[in-house]
Amino acid sequence: MHARAHQRFHLDQDGHSITVVRGPGRGRTELLVDGKVVSSTRTERRAATELRGELPGGGAPRPFTVRVGRPDIPGGEPLCVMEIGGARYLMPFLPLTRSEQWPAEPTPSPRTPAELLARWRARHGRHRAG
DSSP: OOOOSOEEEEEEETTEEEEEEEOSTTOEEEEEETTEEEEEEEOOSSSOEEEEEEEOOSSSOEEEEEEEOOOSSTTOOOOEEEEETTEEEEOOEEOSSGGGOOOOOOOOOOOOHHHHHHHHHHHHHHHHHO
C-alpha cells in the first residue's frame, strides 16, 4: 500500500468551516478556517503535528488547537482532533478523490478520553468477533 499524496480532515464548528490538509511525508500541514490558511507547519516525522487558530465571532475570537497524530499502521489514517473551550472533537478524514471515498460518519459529540477509548473498543471489538 502506498501513502496518499495528501490527507484532508474537515469539521463544521459553530458556523465555521475548519479544514486540515496534510502533505505527504515530511511535507507541510495547513489549517484553514472558512477557506483561509490561518496556520501552517512542517509535518513531524515521529510526533503529532499541532496547529493553532481562532474562530471569529461576534465577541472576542475563540482560540482552538488541532492535533494530527501519526497513523498506527503504514498506509492508515492518522487521528485528527480539534480542541476548543475544553471540548474535543474528532475531525473526520475526507477523501480528496472519488477513488478514496467511503461513507462518511457523523461527527461525534465531545467526549472524555475514556469515552473515546470505550467507543473505539466497542467498534473494533465487534469487527474482530464478527
